[in-house]
Amino acid sequence: MGDNGVSEMFEEPKKGKFKTTKKAKESVLKQKSPAEFFAENKNIAGFDNPGKSLYTTVRELIENSLDSAESINELPSIEISVEEINKMEFNTMIGLVDRDRVDEELYDDFESAKVREKRLAKEARLQEIQAKNASLGKKAKEPSTNTKGPKGRGETSFFKVICKDNGRGMPHDDIPNMFGRVLSGTKYGLKQTRGKFGLGAKMALIWSKMSTGLPIEISSATKGQNYSSFCRLDIDIHQNIPHIHLHEKRENKDHWHGAEIQVIIEGNWTTYRSKILHYMRQMAVITPYSEFLFKYFSHAADKNMTIKFARRTDVMPPVPLETKHHPSAVDLLLIKRLISETSKPNLLQFLQHEFVNISKSYAERLIGEMGPDFSPKMFVKSLTSQQIVRIHQLFRQAKFDDPSGDCLSPAGEYNLRLGIIKELQPDMVATHAGSPQVFEGHPFIVEAGISLGGKDVKQGVNIFRFANRIPLLFEQGADVVTRTASKRINWNSYKINQIQDKIGVFVSIVSTKIPFKGTGKEYIGDDITEISSAVKSSIQQCCNQLKSKIVKKLQARERQDRKRNLTRYIPDASRAVYQILEEMTRDNEPKRQRYDEKDAELLDKVESEQITEKTLRDNLTQHIEKVDYEMALEYATQSGASEEPREDIYLNALENLPDFIDFHSPVFVLRLIP
Numbered sequence: 001m002g003d004n005g006v007s008e009m010f011e012e013p014k015k016g017k018f019k020t021t022k023k024a025k026e027s028v029l030k031q032k033s034p035a036e037f038f039a040e041n042k043n044i045a046g047f048d049n050p051g052k053s054l055y056t057t058v059r060e061l062i063e064n065s066l067d068s069a070e071s072i073n074e075l076p077s078i079e080i081s082v083e084e085i086n087k088m089e090f091n092t093m094i095g096l097v098d099r100d101r102v103d104e105e106l107y108d109d110f111e112s113a114k115v116r117e118k119r120l121a122k123e124a125r126l127q128e129i130q131a132k133n134a135s136l137g138k139k140a141k142e143p144s145t146n147t148k149g150p151k152g153r154g155e156t157s158f159f160k161v162i163c164k165d166n167g168r169g170m171p172h173d174d175i176p177n178m179f180g181r182v183l184s185g186t187k188y189g190l191k192q193t194r195g196k197f198g199l200g201a202k203m204a205l206i207w208s209k210m211s212t213g214l215p216i217e218i219s220s221a222t223k224g225q226n227y228s229s230f231c232r233l234d235i236d237i238h239q240n241i242p243h244i245h246l247h248e249k250r251e252n253k254d255h256w257h258g259a260e261i262q263v264i265i266e267g268n269w270t271t272y273r274s275k276i277l278h279y280m281r282q283m284a285v286i287t288p289y290s291e292f293l294f295k296y297f298s299h300a301a302d303k304n305m306t307i308k309f310a311r312r313t314d315v316m317p318p319v320p321l322e323t324k325h326h327p328s329a330v331d332l333l334l335i336k337r338l339i340s341e342t343s344k345p346n347l348l349q350f351l352q353h354e355f356v357n358i359s360k361s362y363a364e365r366l367i368g369e370m371g372p373d374f375s376p377k378m379f380v381k382s383l384t385s386q387q388i389v390r391i392h393q394l395f396r397q398a399k400f401d402d403p404s405g406d407c408l409s410p411a412g413e414y415n416l417r418l419g420i421i422k423e424l425q426p427d428m429v430a431t432h433a434g435s436p437q438v439f440e441g442h443p444f445i446v447e448a449g450i451s452l453g454g455k456d457v458k459q460g461v462n463i464f465r466f467a468n469r470i471p472l473l474f475e476q477g478a479d480v481v482t483r484t485a486s487k488r489i490n491w492n493s494y495k496i497n498q499i500q501d502k503i504g505v506f507v508s509i510v511s512t513k514i515p516f517k518g519t520g521k522e523y524i525g526d527d528i529t530e531i532s533s534a535v536k537s538s539i540q541q542c543c544n545q546l547k548s549k550i551v552k553k554l555q556a557r558e559r560q561d562r563k564r565n566l567t568r569y570i571p572d573a574s575r576a577v578y579q580i581l582e583e584m585t586r587d588n589e590p591k592r593q594r595y596d597e598k599d600a601e602l603l604d605k606v607e608s609e610q611i612t613e614k615t616l617r618d619n620l621t622q623h624i625e626k627v628d629y630e631m632a633l634e635y636a637t638q639s640g641a642s643e644e645p646r647e648d649i650y651l652n653a654l655e656n657l658p659d660f661i662d663f664h665s666p667v668f669v670l671r672l673i674p
């Protein structure tokens with residue numbers, strides 16, 4: 001169709017010629033703000049339903065608090081409270097007068113008299129059966145769901161969630177945008193952080209806006225600030241901008257620093273209670289240097305709870321460092337952005353300073369390889385689109401050293417072990433910290449721990465997953481850790497029974513980029529070979545450590561059993577032998593002469609009662625002791641001194657000093673390795 005045709009199509013139609021004149025003119029193209037998009041697709045950010053939304057809100061607030069305290073090297077102290085608000089209280093809060101129902105039949109939970117009668121009769125019958133069963137000692141059967149009360153969505157529950165931390169706080173003027181503009185945050189650089197998307201806190205606010213219509217309240221103060229900021233705001237979803245109700249500075253007499261966020265949302269405590277508590281417990285495992293005070297307030301006093309997760313160490317992993325991009329991990333768009341943001345004037349300096357692992361000489365070689373229209377001195381901002389594509393292509397094909405893991409801050413084997421012992425109290429535990437590795441130009445470190453036994457651990461494999469020190473509780477089945485632990489580890493070969501033993505598998509992965517599937521940060525896919533093989537090898541390392549402990553334990557038990565079994569036969573054996581000896585003493589003279597001297601002497605001793613049944617018993621006991629000792633000695637000599645029972649001791653430097661001093665004693669040297 002020529003240009004004329006197009007203009008014809010959009011030409012104002014002649015009056016009366018077409019019926020749909022206006023509609024034809026209107027464009028169907030619409031735009032959505034990011035806030036609108038996430039409000040409509042809140043499930044992708046972990047806000048699937050009221051229960052999950054309560055869980056995700058708690059989680060996002062805690063993770064922000066941890067990021068904040070750790071960023072200023074402050075041992076995190078976080079208080080989180082969840083307070084149930086019933087509908088009446090909520091209505092009072094928003095100034096809505098509660099109204100009694102008038103037209104009962106209008107309601108979803110309405111039950112006609114006939115239906116009610118039927119249900120009650122059924123319930124009574126069931127109760128009768130249960131009472132009968134109980135009197136016969138049979139196990140009571142759970143009542144089936146269709147005998148429960150009338151159908152209906154039930155009373156909605158609202159919750160006030162407050163999270164207070166001792167972190168860095170926020171600059172007064174930034175607060176509205178940090179909480180009222182979707183996709184804004186301070187964690188976008190190339191750095192290991194829990195937060196990444198600039199979305200979590202805003203989603204809590206969007207959910208509060210959708211479910212209760214109430215604003216979020218933020219109090220915050222930075223270190224040394226003589227005032228604290230208070231901000232009450234909600235979000236203009238269509239424009240994706242904060243809508244500020246109140247933003248003021250207040251006195252900060254106690255010189256407090258940190259943030260306190262309060263949000264009132266719809267939720268469901270009953271269905272997500274255990275998830276929230278599991279999350280807290282796992283967070284306590286991976287951050288034993290933090291203290292958490294979790295409080296739940298309900299109208300039913302017996303549901304109230306206060307749980308304190310105490311700090312067990314003052315040693316915190318170092319603050320992760322921001323790093324530059326690795327040339328093999330950048331795409332075209334990113335190269336263009338780096339070019340527009342760089343302060344370096346020419347191509348040589350740009351390559352050398354905006355990427356890791358490109359030295360000056362390597363940059364020169366790369367530029368030579370790019371072709372004749374490139375030169376080291378050329379103005380980087382004058383590069384054409386084609387030239388940028390050429391750089392990108394070369395980055396893809398050229399060889400670069402792997403990025404180092406220096407910018408990462410793993411939990412540390414010591415902390416992981418401490419966390420596992422503190423929270424699970426297992427019978428056995430082994431931990432392993434892998435060395436830094438790389439996927440798609442991003443460094444990552446895998447640490448693992450395997451525990452056997454312990455409290456609140458089910459039989460079989462119990463997976464505990466952590467990514468950038470966040471516990472991951474959902475979508476476990478597809479996660480790389482679950483897949484590896486359940487499909488690629490031959491537990492039997494480590495003398496571990498996958499079905500009967502209570503196995504705890506802890507895997508913590510840290511990276512500048514965690515390849516989460518989706519924005520909900522629920523699981524890491526199983527499709528990155530480098531990560532899945534690092535996970536497998538870390539678990540295997542732990543299993544190997546456990547195997548030698550298990551084998552020793554089994555051998556010790558075997559020894560004990562063998563000794564016990566032999567000892568059990570001593571009385572019978574000595575009695576039987578003694579009876580035979582006694583009988584032989586009664587033999588007549590000619591028969592006796594056939595015995596050799598030694599045997600005759602023995603029989604004399606039995607006759608004169610120098611040897612009794614007790615003598616035999618004592619000698620046999622002594623012999624078993626001796627054999628047992630000799631066998632243990634033989635095992636120790638065969639397996640060598642290195643196989644002697646050993647326990648690893650973990651020492652952690654109070655400060656992150658690399659130049660440790662060796663401690664010398666006449667019999668050992670203690671060397672600390674960073």
Ligand SMILES: Nc1ncnc2c1ncn2[C@@H]1O[C@H](COP(=O)(O)OP(=O)(O)OP(=O)(O)O)[C@@H](O)[C@H]1O
Pocket residue numbers: 060064065068165167168169170178179184185186187194195196197198199200201202258259
């Ligand atoms: N407790 C807090 N203390 C200090 N700053 C905070 C706190 N909570 C939020 N912020 C600031 O607000 C910003 C936005 O937080 P938000 O939770 O929306 O996103 P994020 O944490 O950056 O990323 P993600 O969506 O992945 O969690 C953060 O980047 C941080 O700078």
